Amino acid sequence: MGIKRRLLFQNLTIISLTIALLLGILISGIYHYYYNGTADILKNHAINSAQFADRYMNISTYTLRSHLSEIQNNFSLPQAEMQILDANGDLLSSSSGFQHDHTSQFKDIEEALHLESGTWMGHHPITQEHILAVSVPLMEEKKTVGVLRFVTSLEPLDDNFRTIIGTLFIIGLIILIIVFLVSKAFARNIITPVVELTEVSQKLAMGKLETQVVGTYKDEFQTLSKSFNEMAKELLKTQQMKNQFISSISHELRTPLTSIKGWSETLLAGDLRNVNETETGLTIISNETNRLIGLVEELLDFSRYSKNTFQIFPSLFSFDSLLKQVILQFDKKIKSRNLTIVFENEEPIELKADENRIRQVLINLVDNAIKYSDTNTTITIHYELSHRFFYFGVVDEGKGIEENQIHNVSELFFKVDENSEGAGLGLAISKHIIELHHGKLFIESKKGIGTRAGFKLPISPIQQADAK
Incomplete structure (x- = not known):
């Protein structure tokens, strides 16, 4: 069952139970109001009539028959049949003029004969008419001399009650239909974003990373749609970085391999006794091999970086000596570009850090x-x-x-110049190394003027003492 159907089913179930409960309470209240109210009216009238007759008419077993007409005239009730029975439960008089057999079989009469008022509601055994009967005893010195009984038909009341129940059910059905339509609209509002988000996720799973959630939603769905769009952007960015990485690495690997292969074939096909050519070829092969080793080391560092297994092993070392070694490593490159290296200071400094990783930075x-x-x-x-x-x-x-590119420089695979050497991993890995030392890598630059790059490391207590 889908979410939409579940929502509709849950809403309709809750509303149906609520309506049924309210209808039950209303029907019960109306039933008691009509039927119990009618019974109370008959009972009160019967009790008052019996008390009046007992007090003012001197009714006894012998005089009951002589007072029948007087009782009928004084205590009859409109829309109700008044019956007078003797102490044996036999009918003596009826305001309707009909004589009934077996009247003593009714429960209300039996209770009245035992000095209690009785009420009975049911269907007449002969006519099957729905009736309400109330009986009270006529007493002489705490002895039953007769029964005063009022009987009324409940058929009109039943018709009204059925009409009211039907009206209530129609109102309940109308409410249920309105709730169904409103719930359907609400469910659609909930399902629409879910359906779109599902479609977007399926497209993302198929590799269509440019897909975006275009709907405008509210509340949590707005947050979720933004998260989906951000996720899609990051996935697309990662995909582009991966493609760029593969392209860059392929290019970086192909260039030295081409040089190595070309000079290897040249040396094999040439005269090995030509010392200059052999030395030049072997030098290029050695340099390109070192370049390949550097690329492989970067890839290994990237693998450690990705798996979060990058580790540092701090120790005390001479930073100024390490820096001179690094500068010497680039001596040929510096001279080829006619660059000048200026040291603002060359004081000896002992630094506690991972020497090999700092060298890499x-x-x-x-x-x-x-x-x-x-x-x-x-x-x-x-x-x-x-x-x-x-x-x-x-x-x-x-x-x-460019100012808008500075924050991207230390990201993985990012290169300011796509045609430059390298895979765009150096600064990202350097940043990670410095952060593992609890330091910070910084890059500041202005287009056409130059760049300042470096790092700042917190020093240990031993170094603090030395610095003082």
């Missing part, structure tokens, strides 16, 4: 500074140890980064 920051610097410009490097933090920054005079 420095390589990435310095390589980016060299890569995006214009030729014949200066790269400035500054680092210092304060009482609470260690600061490192590298400033280039290169192309700079």
Whole structure:
């Protein structure tokens, strides 16, 4: 059963039970009002009549028959048959003029003969008419000398009661139909967003990641639709990043492999005694191999990053020595672009951190500074140890980064220049490394002026003492 049917079924069930309960209460109230009210009227009149007769007419077993006409004239009730019975329950007189047999068989008469007022409601055994009868005893010195009985037909009352019940049922049915229509509209309002969200989720599952929830909803459905759209955007972004990553990695792997294969074939087909050619080829093969190793290391780091298994192993090491090693590593690249490296300070500093991971961060920051610097410009490097933090920054005079792209630079697979080397993992992994050290990676840039990138690390108590 679908949600719509369940909602309709639940609403109709609740409303039906409510209407049935209200109808039951109303019918019960109306029944008691009409039937018990009629019985009370007859009973009160019969009791008052019997008391008056006992007090003022000197009725006895011997004089009862002589007072029949007087009793009939004084105590008769419109729309009710008045009967007078003797102490044996035999009918002596009736205002209707009809004589009835076996009147003593009625329950109300039996109770009246035992000095109690009696009421009986049912169908007459002969005529099958629905009647109400009330009987009270006529007494002389606490002895029953006769019975005063009033009988009225309930057929008109039954007709009115059935009419009222029918009207109430029609009203209940109208209410139920209105509730059904309103519930159907409400259910549609609930089901419509559910159906659309279901269709959107199915399209997303089929890979149609550009799908969006277009309906405008309220309350929780608005939040849910926004969440769906955000999820679709993130999935689409992830899909694009994956495609970009595959494309970038394929390109990055193909280039060194092509060089390695080309120079390998050249060396095999050439004269191995040509020292210059052999040395050049082997140098290129070695460089491209190192480049492949670097790419593989980045991919391994990315795998650890994705699985959240990235770990650091802090130890004390000489930061200034490590930085010089990194700069020396890029010596050829620096000279080829005629760049100048300026150290604002070169004081020896002992830093407690993961040396290999910090090396990885420095390589990435310095390589980016060299890569995006214009030729014949200066790269400035500054680092210092304060009482609470260690600061490192590298400033280039290169192309700079658009302001709207700065916050994306440290994201996975993002590259300012799609044609540049690398897979766009370096800064994202560097940021993760610094954050594992409880530090912060920062990038500030202005288009056409240059970029300042670096990091800030909190220092340990031992380093604080050394800094003082």
